[in-house]
Every structure is written in structure tokens, then in C-alpha cells.
Amino acid sequence: MSSSLVLYSYWRSSAAFRVRIALNLKGLRYETRAVHLLQNGGEQHAPDYVALNPQELIPALVDGDKVITQSMTIVEYLDETHPTPALLPADAASRARVRALTQVVACDIHPLGNLRVLQRIGMQFGADDEQKGVWMRHWIAAGFQALETMLANSKDTGRYCHGDTPSMADLCLVPQVYNARRWKMSLDEYPTILRIDAACAELDAFHQAMPEQQPDAPK
């Protein structure tokens, strides 16, 4: 008996994008409930949503009577409750490699370029769009330089970030590459990242999770 899955999502959110890829890789059906981050004063701040996620951030997954927040928590939860196909390798050292690749994006790139952070540097420091772009590209470059080294120098890197099946690392990487393109970053210095991104793009699970494919994307 499978319970119904509901994903509170925003088409262009990197974090929701990760969870959509995980759901697709697992072959799980889910209902999308769109939370528009820019309309109505930010629908993530509406009382109904705040009751689900006091952080007022996207995404949240509802699985029957359970509410799971934090994108990488959701992905680990899906991997534990629906183990096949696995999104982490079997041995502890390889799992650590994948989680570390994941957290370069999820802890050290993405949180610095969230909508709320861009709003904050505008409000506190008067940053305009150009300065916001400089800020974004600075942090993405710092993370991608490390990731490129970690990927290019390891024999464990395969068609994807870890071997020849997609893992948690890929579902973090691809939304961050999408985001980098949105900020018009040159990615020439990151050939391994680009190669893996292109390999992922050939998979339906990634393609169907793209922002433009979402029901709440602008027409």
C-alpha cells in the first residue's frame, strides 16, 4: 500500500528541482502543489504553508501523515523508504564521497544564492542586479572549482558523479548548473561538470524535473 506523495514546489527552485529528480529516478508518482515565491508577497510565507514548514522555504514533501522538509533530508528519506534504485552506493567510504559532493552544492553554494539571501544583500547593502550577479557567480565558481577537482581527480567518477548510475550527487549538481547558466556564468573551466550534466540531461528523470516542465512554469 503506497501513500500519496505531495510535493510543495516552485518551478525554478533548485532545492525542489533536486527532489523532483529523486522522485522521478525512483519512479514515484506525486502531486505538485505550486508555491509561488514571488507572488502574493511570497506564498511560502502564507500561514497554511508556514504550518507545514516553519522555515518558510521550499520544498516540503507530504507522505501520508508525514511532512518532510529540507531537500536533502527528503532525498535521504525517499532513498530509505524506496531503496530501489539506490541514490547512494553501498559502502561507507563511497557513500561519504557522494554525500560530500552533494554538500558542496547543498551547503556551500546554493544557500548563498537563495532568493532570501539576494533579497537581503539588496536590503542591507543596497546590492543591485549587477552586484547580485557578481555575488552569485563568486560562490558558484568557488564551489565548482572544488567540485571539478574532486570529480576530475577521482577514479570513482564515471559517466555520472559516482560510477555509471545517477546518485544524490548528480541530482544536486544538475540544478546548480541550471542555476549557473541562468546567471550567465561561463562554465568552460569545468569540463567534467559539463560532461556529467550533459549525461544526466539524456535521462527522462532529469528532463521531466526541469523547471520549464513544471505545471507552474510560465507559458
Next chain:
Amino acid sequence: MSSSLVLYSYWRSSAAFRVRIALNLKGLRYETRAVHLLQNGGEQHAPDYVALNPQELIPALVDGDKVITQSMTIVEYLDETHPTPALLPADAASRARVRALTQVVACDIHPLGNLRVLQRIGMQFGADDEQKGVWMRHWIAAGFQALETMLANSKDTGRYCHGDTPSMADLCLVPQVYNARRWKMSLDEYPTILRIDAACAELDAFHQAMPEQQPDAPK
């Protein structure tokens, strides 16, 4: 046969503090190698360290021939390789609750107040110490408001963040509370956080991990 553990640490790093607590909770002996983030142009940028961690961030754990980076990856690795006492509960929903509490700190508070971010807002926006304090307190408050709600409203909260044994959530929370005090934040609005922090402070594993207890702390 246990391999030797070496932790590359800085006494005041929140992320290293988390790993020290995990090592202590597991009763694991380890050698500390101090990496001074502010001396010699930042020892985390020295070639020997960059070879271990291309992110040039603290901490890194060396376990025999393996190098593990990213604090929460290290903690998950230690929990998988040394399962007792467990730092995550047994069932998937509870594990998700603990990981989500963890990631409020590890993804949404701490990365915004890292040394490199404070250096960056100084360089890019001319932020002085007072403005850096405003920035820090803003993000800690945003995260602590959510955490306080998540902890105070759940029957799963016990003496610690999840039940009556310390978990990954506690080893993230305590260093963040330490950091908040350093930035002279009023914590009166967060009584549940303060209660759990005080409970943790009674445990040797937390006390021995405190910045002031480290070999590289200033005398």
C-alpha cells in the same frame, strides 16, 4: 583493528566542533591537526591542505587511507562505520526529522556566517564589524525561530532534540548556540533551544568538544 583517525580542525570552527562532538559521543580517539584559519594567510589555503580538501574549508577527517570532507558527511560516515551509540533514530520518519533539524543549521544558518562569507561582505559591500554582526544575527534568528517552533511543537522532542539521547541534531545545535553567543545575540525567544543546549552541556562529549578545550585554542 581500528585505523587511526586524524581530524583537521580549528578550535572555533562550528563545523569542526560538530565532528568533535560526534567523535566523542562514539568514544573514538583521534588526533587533532590544527589548521589556523586566520594565520599565515589562512592555513586552509596551504597546498598540503588543499590537496586533502579542494574546498579549502575545515574540517577534514582522515581515516586510514580515506579522506572525508564536509562536516555532516563525516558525521554520517562515523555513524555508519561506528554504529553505537547511534546518532540517528531507527525509523525513516524519525531519521528525517533529525536530519531536517540538522540541516536548518548546516544548510541555512551556518554557511551564511562562515568566515569566507564575512570576508566577502566586507570586500564586496564594505561591511564593517557592526554590519557583519547585523548580518550574522539576522540569519541565526531566522533559523532559530524555525527551530524553536519545530522543537517546541513536537512530541518527539525530549531532553534533547529528538528523545532522550543526543543525536546529529544536537551536535549541530550546540555549536550554533555557541556561535550566537559569540555574536552577542539575545536568545530569550528560544527557550527550548536553550534548554536543550544546557542539557547537552552536562555531557562530557559536548564539553570536551568545546572550542576552549582544544589544543589550538588561545591560552
